[in-house]
Amino acid sequence: MQCEEFEDRLNQVLDARWRPEWDAELRLHCEACPECRDVAIAYGVLLDGFYALAMPEAPADMAARVLCDVRPRLSPARRVLVTVTASAIAAGLLIVVVPVLRSAVRAVAHVAPVSAARNQNAQTSALTLRASRRALALSEFPIMPELLAIQSAALADAPYETLAKETGQGLATLVLYVPGIGGTRGIIDVDSNTVDDEPPWAAQMSEGFRPVTQSVTETLHLLLRAMPLADSSHRS
Amino acid sequence: MSDDVRELVTRCLRGDQSAIVELVDAYRGAVFGLCYRMLRHRQDAEDVTQESFVRALRSLRGWDSQRDFLPWLLAIAGNRCRTLLAARMRQPVMNSLIDHLSDDALEITLAQNLAEEVELALAGLRFEYRQAFLLFHEQELSYAEISATLECPLGTVKTWVHRARRELIAHLRDRGVVQESRHAVRRV
Numbered sequence: 001m002q003c004e005e006f007e008d009r010l011n012q013v014l015d016a017r018w019r020p021e022w023d024a025e026l027r028l029h030c031e032a033c034p035e036c037r038d039v040a041i042a043y044g045v046l047l048d049g050f051y052a053l054a055m056p057e058a059p060a061d062m063a064a065r066v067l068c069d070v071r072p073r074l075s076p077a078r079r080v081l082v083t084v085t086a087s088a089i090a091a092g093l094l095i096v097v098v099p100v101l102r103s104a105v106r107a108v109a110h111v112a113p114v115s116a117a118r119n120q121n122a123q124t125s126a127l128t129l130r131a132s133r134r135a136l137a138l139s140e141f142p143i144m145p146e147l148l149a150i151q152s153a154a155l156a157d158a159p160y161e162t163l164a165k166e167t168g169q170g171l172a173t174l175v176l177y178v179p180g181i182g183g184t185r186g187i188i189d190v191d192s193n194t195v196d197d198e199p200p201w202a203a204q205m206s207e208g209f210r211p212v213t214q215s216v217t218e219t220l221h222l223l224l225r226a227m228p229l230a231d232s233s234h235r236s
Numbered sequence: 237m238s239d240d241v242r243e244l245v246t247r248c249l250r251g252d253q254s255a256i257v258e259l260v261d262a263y264r265g266a267v268f269g270l271c272y273r274m275l276r277h278r279q280d281a282e283d284v285t286q287e288s289f290v291r292a293l294r295s296l297r298g299w300d301s302q303r304d305f306l307p308w309l310l311a312i313a314g315n316r317c318r319t320l321l322a323a324r325m326r327q328p329v330m331n332s333l334i335d336h337l338s339d340d341a342l343e344i345t346l347a348q349n350l351a352e353e354v355e356l357a358l359a360g361l362r363f364e365y366r367q368a369f370l371l372f373h374e375q376e377l378s379y380a381e382i383s384a385t386l387e388c389p390l391g392t393v394k395t396w397v398h399r400a401r402r403e404l405i406a407h408l409r410d411r412g413v414v415q416e417s418r419h420a421v422r423r424v
Contacts (some may be wrong), residue, residue, distance in 0.1 A: 007402075050373060055272065
C-alpha cells in the first residue's frame with residue numbers, strides 16, 4: 001500500500017464499521033510509516049472525542065407536547081360559528097319536528113291505545129338515534145364512527161374505562177375525539193393533585209385530563225342538546 | 237423493518253393516542269439527538285423535535301411502509317433543522333452577536349476536553365457534511381439508509397462523510413488537539 005492510498009483505505013475500513021487495527025494492510029503500513037500512523041491516530045482521536053460527546057436526555061414530556069399539537073383543533077371564532085349555526089338549525093327544526101312528532105304519536109295512540117306509550121318511546125328513540133347520527137355526521141367534528149355505533153350497543157351506558165377495554169380503543173382516543181363537552185375536545189383540565197387516585201385511564205392521558213361525561217350515552221345526549229338536528233329524510 | 241413499527245403506525249393513523257405516545261417515546265431520543273447535534277441549542281432542538289414529530293404524524297400516510305421508519309423520520313427532522321438554521325442565517329445582527337459571544341465562551345470553556353473540541357469542530361462543518369456524519373456515526377444508519385434519508389446518491393453520501401472526517405481532523409489540528417508532526421497527538 002502506498003501512503004496516498006492510506007487515508008482512503010482507512011475511510012473504507014471506518015465505513016465498514018471496522019476498527020483500523022483489525023485491517024492487516026493498514027496495520028502493516030502503520031508499522032512501516034510513522035506519518036500514516038499519525039493520520040490513523042488522528043482519526044482515532046476524532047472518533048474517541050465524538051463518541052465521548054455527552055448527549056442531553058430528550059425531554060420526557062415530548063409525547064404529551066406532540067399530542068397537544070396533533071389533536072384536532074377549532075379556532076375560537078370557528079367554535080362560535082359552529083355553535084350559533086347549530087343553535088339556529090336546532091330552533092328551526094324543532095318548529096318543524098315537534099308538530100310532526102305529536103301528530104305521529106296521536107295517530108299511533110288512536111290505532112292502538114294500549115301500546116301507545118311504548119310506540120312513542122320506540123319511535124322517539126329511533127328518531128333520536130338517527131337524528132344524533134345525522135347531526136354528528138353533518139357536523140365537521142371528527143367523531144369516530146365506532147363511537148356512534150356504540151350508542152346502540154349494550155356498552156352505551158358503560159363507563160369509559162369499561163368501554164375502552166371492551167372495544168380495544170384507547171380511552172383517550174374515545175374521549176378526545178368527542179368535541180363540545182367541557183373545553184374544545186371533550187376534556188377538562190383537572191387539578192394535578194387529584195390525578196393520583198384516578199383509574200389507569202387517567203394516567204394514560206398523561207397531562208391530567210379526564211372526560212367530563214361518564215359514558216357514550218351521556219356524551220351523545222349532551223351533544224344532542226347542543227345540536228338537536230332531526231333526520232328529515234326519515235321523518236315521513 | 238419490524239412489524240411492530242408498522243402496527244404502531246397503523247394505530248397512529250386510526251387516531252389511537254396511546255400509539256402516538258409509544259411512537260414518540262420510541263424515537264424521541266434519535267430525533268432529539270440529531271436535532272441537538274445539528275443546532276447546538278437545547279431549546280431549539282426540543283422545539284424542532286416536537287415539530288418534526290407533528291409533521292411526521294400529519295404526513296404518516298405518505299410513509300412507504302416498505303421502507304424503514306427511522307430514516308424517514310430523521311429526514312423530516314433534518315429538513316426542519318435546515319429550515320431553522322436558514323432562519324438563523326437571515327438574522328445576521330442577532331446571530332453574529334450570539335456567535336461572537338458563544339465563540340468567546342467556547343474559547344474559554346470548550347477547549348477543556350476533547351469531546352467539546354470535537355463538538356466545536358462539528359459546528360463548523362457544512363450542513364450536509366454534518367448531517368451525513370451524524371447519521372452515520374451517531375444514528376448508525378447505513379449508507380443506503382442515509383442516501384434514502386437525504387435523497388441523494390450513495391456515493392455523494394460517502395464523499396460527505398469522508399470530507400466531514402477530514403475537515404474535523406483539520407479543525408482539530410488547527411486547534412492543536414492533533415498535531416501534524418509525527419508521534420505528536422496531544423489529547424487536551
